[in-house]
Amino acid sequence: MTYRKSFVERYRSALIGLALIAAVALIGGFVFTSASAAAYECSTRFDPTPSAPPAAGSSSRPGYVQESMGQAHVAVGDKVPYTFCPPASGRHYNRQGAGPIAARLYGPGDGASPQGWVHNLEHGALVLLYRGDGEGATDAGQTALRSLFDTFPDSPLCGLKAGVIGPVxxxxxxxxxxxxxxxxGRVLPLQALDGQAILDFWEAWGERTNPEEQQGCEPRTAPSTAPDASGSPSASSPSEPSPASSTSPGASSVPSSPSAAPSPAASPSAS
Known part of the structure; x- marks a missing residue:
């Protein structure tokens, strides 16, 4: 009588291969899910209500004050809750490569979490954000954003070149x-990429609200406390942080020299 191999015996190698593929897929999915999980959470999407236009003879002051969420440092990898998103303040990383992050254009697939760039804000940078489902994430949008970065002016008070601490x-x-x-402490929502509006916002508020001074920058004066003609809360609002004080637990690190702007696909490595 001829011995007939069982199904398992006949296809043992194939079954083992399939099992290995399935195991790798499960592990890969777990790793991807863990890596993709946001290391922050948002309670509210910041959505200020526009007010009346400026009165005749008054000047417009762009943007809206966002209530302070503090400025404490957290360990890299800690999940941070933000009351408002996008955050204009809040807890953040304080480690080279993790926060502040390199000042450059980050592509749609690059990692640039708020825990990193909030630290740039703390040192006086401008951060420009775009949504992944909008024009900014398209090829044309990325080209326009690259052009804005490449022509971004020196900072209004300290005269820092683009690429030192901002823009991000x-x-x-x-x-x-x-x-x-x-x-x-201040946000300018935009329905479209308006370079002039962004530069006006930067000129009006750049380096005037950040609680930590730029290295090598002369002492600054606080913004005017004149009524805010844009309809947003005035600079003297209690919710706006003072540029002359810092409540952080210690001095924060800040890049000491300009960083080159690499291609959008590359992200800075965390150390």
Whole structure:
């Protein structure tokens, strides 16, 4: 009588191979899910209500004050809850390569979490965010953002070149508008990429609200406390942080020399 091999015996190698493939897929899916999970959470998407236009003879002051969420440091990898998103303040990383992050254009697939760039804000940078489902994430949108970065002016008070601490241009999906320009404590929501509006916002508020001074910058004066003609809260609002004080537990690190702007596909490595 001829011995007939069982199904398992006949296809043992194939079955083992399939089992290995399935195991690798499960492990890979777990790793991807863990890595993709946001290391922050948002309670509210910041959505200020526009007010009346400026009165005749008064000047417009762009943007909206966002209530302070503090400025404490957290360990890299800690999950941070933000009351408002996009955050214009809040807890953040304080480690080279993790926060502040390199000032450059980050592509849609690059990692640039708020825990990193909030530290840039703390040192006076402008952060420009675009949503992943909007024009900013397209090829044309990335080209326009690259052009804005490449022509970004020196900082208004310290005269720092673009690439030292800002601007940071990055994807951020947890917001109500396709774009948002941010300095510490203040947000300018944008329905479209408006370079002039962004530069006006930067000129009005750049390096005037951040609680930590730029290295090598002369002492600054606080913004005017004149009524805010844009309809947003005035600079003297209690919710706006003072540029002359810092409540952080210690001095924060900040890049000491300009960083080159690599291609959008590359992200800075954490150390």
């Amino acid at each position: 241009i990055a994807r951020f999906d947890e917001m109500t508008t396709p774009y948002a320009a941010i300095v510490w």
